[in-house]
Amino acid sequence: MNSAGGRCHDNARCEGMWAQMKEELLYGRHYTKKMTVEEVKTLIFRYFIGYWNNRRICSANKGLTLMVKRQR
Numbered sequence: 001m002n003s004a005g006g007r008c009h010d011n012a013r014c015e016g017m018w019a020q021m022k023e024e025l026l027y028g029r030h031y032t033k034k035m036t037v038e039e040v041k042t043l044i045f046r047y048f049i050g051y052w053n054n055r056r057i058c059s060a061n062k063g064l065t066l067m068v069k070r071q072r
Contacts, residue, residue: 021044021047021048021052024047025043025044025047030043
């Protein structure tokens, strides 16, 4: 909840993004308990820069990736 009055849905988009990232990137693909912190940071950074911002299909963009939507 935020500090300005307890609106619990203010974090919904952020929490949804983290849940989707964990499902697509980590669960069943990488065993993070054996990775160093730097390796996990690099993995997450590459996911957001390389995939999330450029190649992920977004239903709000009528099935286009964000990069294609920006170019149009």
